[in-house]
Amino acid sequence: MTTPRSFKGTFFHAPVCGGIEVLRDTLIRCDAEGRILEVLRPDAPTYAEALSEERVAGRLETLPEGTYALPGFCDLHIHAPQWLQLGKALDVPLEVWLQKHTFPLEARYADLSFARRAYEGLVDDLLSNGTTTALYFATQHQDATRLLADICLTKGQRALIGKVAMDNPEQCPDFYVESTDAALRGTKAFIDHVRSLNSDLIKPVVTPRFIASCTDAALEGLGDIARRCGCHVQTHCSESDWEHNYVLDRHGREDTDSLDRFGLLTRHTVLAHANFISDANMQTIHDRGAGVAHCPLSNYYFSNAVFPLKRALEKGVRVGLGTDISGGPSASIYDNMRWAVASSRALHDGVDARLHWDNRGIRDSQIDWRTAFYLATKGGAEALDLPVGSFEPGRYFDAQLIDPQAPTGTIRLMDDLDSDADVLQKIVYTASKANIARVWVAAQCVVGSV
Ligand SMILES: Nc1nc2[nH]cnc2c(=O)[nH]1
Numbered sequence: 001m002t003t004p005r006s007f008k009g010t011f012f013h014a015p016v017c018g019g020i021e022v023l024r025d026t027l028i029r030c031d032a033e034g035r036i037l038e039v040l041r042p043d044a045p046t047y048a049e050a051l052s053e054e055r056v057a058g059r060l061e062t063l064p065e066g067t068y069a070l071p072g073f074c075d076l077h078i079h080a081p082q083w084l085q086l087g088k089a090l091d092v093p094l095e096v097w098l099q100k101h102t103f104p105l106e107a108r109y110a111d112l113s114f115a116r117r118a119y120e121g122l123v124d125d126l127l128s129n130g131t132t133t134a135l136y137f138a139t140q141h142q143d144a145t146r147l148l149a150d151i152c153l154t155k156g157q158r159a160l161i162g163k164v165a166m167d168n169p170e171q172c173p174d175f176y177v178e179s180t181d182a183a184l185r186g187t188k189a190f191i192d193h194v195r196s197l198n199s200d201l202i203k204p205v206v207t208p209r210f211i212a213s214c215t216d217a218a219l220e221g222l223g224d225i226a227r228r229c230g231c232h233v234q235t236h237c238s239e240s241d242w243e244h245n246y247v248l249d250r251h252g253r254e255d256t257d258s259l260d261r262f263g264l265l266t267r268h269t270v271l272a273h274a275n276f277i278s279d280a281n282m283q284t285i286h287d288r289g290a291g292v293a294h295c296p297l298s299n300y301y302f303s304n305a306v307f308p309l310k311r312a313l314e315k316g317v318r319v320g321l322g323t324d325i326s327g328g329p330s331a332s333i334y335d336n337m338r339w340a341v342a343s344s345r346a347l348h349d350g351v352d353a354r355l356h357w358d359n360r361g362i363r364d365s366q367i368d369w370r371t372a373f374y375l376a377t378k379g380g381a382e383a384l385d386l387p388v389g390s391f392e393p394g395r396y397f398d399a400q401l402i403d404p405q406a407p408t409g410t411i412r413l414m415d416d417l418d419s420d421a422d423v424l425q426k427i428v429y430t431a432s433k434a435n436i437a438r439v440w441v442a443a444q445c446v447v448g449s450v
Contacts, residue, residue, distance in 0.1 A: 004037075005030050005443040006054040007397070009063025012070050012424045013390040014374035017313060022420040023391060027051055030397045033200070034442025039391055064437075066405060068423065071389050072132025072398035072439060073333035074380025076293035077234075077272045077322025080136045080148055080161075081106045081115075083122040085326040094240045094302045097327075099173065106139045106164075107176040115144035119151045122325075126157065129332045129433055132398035132441045133158040133380065133388055135234060135270060135293070135322070137207055140164050140178050142186055146193055149202050156446040158398065160232055160384065162207025163190040165222055171212045183214070184221040191229050201441070203232060210236035211247050211258055223263030232384070233264050234293075237271035241304045244276040256281035265290050270383055272322060273298075274312075275305045282308075282315055291318040291383025294375065296339035298328035306347040309340065310365045320380025321372075334431055337372035369428045401438035401448070402427055409435035 007030075011023040027040040027050055040047045054060040063069060082102060089101040109115045126134055134152070138145035138161055145163040152159035165183040166172045178186065187206055194204040206226040208214045214222070226233045237255040238244040244255065251258045256277055259265045267289035274285070274292045285292065294307050312319055321336045322328075328336065344367045350360030381389025388398045404411040404423075410432040413423060427435075438448030 002032055002034075002444065004032050004059055005034070005061065005397070006059050007061050007063060007069070008051065010068050011391050012068055012427075014370065014378055015390050015392060017374045017379065018371050020370050020373065020421065020424060022424075024420075027054065028391055028397065029054065030443045034396050034444060035387070036391060036393050036395055036397055038393060063401060064403070066403070067437065068402045068404070068427065069399050070130070070402060070427070071377040071391065072400050072441065073130050073376050074133040074135075074320055074384060074386075074389060075126065075131045075323050075333055076135045076270055076291070076320040076380050076383060077295050077324045078126070078134055078136050079325055079327075080119060080122055081109050081139050082326035083125070083331070084118050086331065087329045088326070090301050090329060093242065095242050097302065103173050103176045109139040109141050109144040112143055112147060115141075115147055116151075119144075119148045123151050123155045123157050125331050127155060127439055127447050128436060129334070130400035130436050130439060131157075131333055132400070132439060133384065133386065134160070135205065135384065136161045137164050137209070137234065138162060140166060140176065140186070142189060145190055149194055149197065153197065153199055153202055156201070156441045156444055158201050158386070158388065158396075158441055160203045160205045160234075161194070162205035162234055163187055164207050164209050165218055166209045166213035167218045168213050168215050180215055180217045180221070183218045184225065187222060187225055188229075191225070191231060204229075205232040205234050206264075207233075208235050208264065210239075210243065211250070211255060212243065216262075219259075219262040219264065226266065226268075227263055231268065233266060233269040235259065235264065235269075235271065237274045238276035238281075239273040239303055240275075254278060254281050256284050260284060260288065268385060272324065273303060273307065275299060275303050275307045282312060282317060286315050286317045289318070291320065293322035293324075293383070294319050294340060295322040295324035295328055295336070296343040297330055297336055298322075298324035299343065300339070301329075302327050306343045308347070308362070308365065309344055310367055313367075313371070318379070318383040319375055320383040321375045332433070333376045334428070337369070337376050337428055340372045340375060341367060341369055369425055373424070373428050397440060397443040399440045400436050402431060402435050403437040404435060406435050406437065411435055
């Protein structure tokens with residue numbers, strides 16, 4: 001609990017998919033928990049009085065002239081331990097990458113000092129990239145996963161964290177596999193631990209890594225834990241040819257149906273990727289109210305296909321964006337907004353120039369930057385069912401301040417040429433870490449200084 005805060009400045013947000021709103025010279029009042037109480041534009045009858053009240057009470061932060069506040073990003077798919085592998089090992093298929101590079105790296109998190117070095121750096125990196133909410137896969141290790149929760153709490157990042165469950169000796173190496181009992185007990189113990197922290201910022205997540213890495217007994221047990229504890233669930237779904245076909249061979253059905261059968265497809269499930277889902281499975285995802293973490297950059301390296309994003313949005317599936325560190329070699333949701341637009345264009349146009357335009361791509365698959373901005377902010381929040389992602393009453397003030405004039409920044413604005421929408425479009429397409437001057441979570445400054 002802190003004191004109430006308020007902010008005056010220019011805010012951009014996307015309250016609905018495909019639409020943006022500009023709040024110029026607006027006053028946003030928050031309560032002591034950092035939730036937005038009121039959004040007052042200059043033409044509101046109570047604006048002047050409220051402004052002076054906040055000023056006199058010493059609660060007002062006036063954002064510097066020429067800066068813009070955006071909602072903080074929700075990154076719906078991060079492998080926390082893989083941060084050390086960002087930009088490496090991108091030239092082999094998923095199944096080789098996991099066995100040769102990723103599992104050996106993750107096994108090292110048995111060492112807590114190794115884990116601390118990585119997790120401190122990761123959380124700092126994400127916060128300074130504007131990511132205020134992170135959905136994390138950790139590792140199998142109880143202690144290192146608890147450490148990640150502690151670090152997020154200390155640094156002030158909103159985080160949903162899962163101890164990874166993987167007990168299938170046929171798919172997991174002997175140096176990085178656990179018993180079914182350890183997977184289930186460990187998951188439950190981590191949930192209890194996080195809940196004992198009594199923090200609104202950190203939530204536990206039931207995390208079967210993917211169907212291949214889990215036995216049916218573990219999947220069943222994890223479904224049961226998710227139901228009893230009312231937790232979020234995260235897993236990978238129909239990511240690549242190999243992975244999708246593995247599940248078809250083993251269970252005779254797609255990942256989505258299989259997860260559903262184990263009680264793992266709920267209103268609080270986030271499926272990473274979902275590239276190969278059939279229309280029927282997309283309908284099932286919609287009907288269960290589950291969300292999808294679309295990871296466009298990672299998909300270029302590991303997925304053999306492009307997620308049918310537009311089709312999913314038209315069906316009403318809740319979708320947000322994920323970096324998929326380190327399948328995607330960038331910790332930035334800005335990069336992933338750009339890749340979401342670009343990959344949707346590739347899907348729309350098709351990529352084989354030898355084919356006639358008429359049958360080269362899948363028509364009407366493209367999205368624009370407005371939709372990408374929604375996915376990165378409120379779309380991600382909706383998929384997680386968290387009150388963040390936009391500047392609306394009742395939501396937490398999780399935000400990032402963009403300074404287009406930052407000396408080493410990458411945004412080029414022209415006062416006389418750029419409309420408000422142009423400014424936001426330029427931010428979406430060209431902002432970099434150097435332009436992110438300040439970041440707040442629940443109205444508390446976590447990056448930059450006030
Ligand atoms: N991209 C990706 N896919 C996976 N499937 C199972 N584990 C992983 C992982 O760590 N990254």
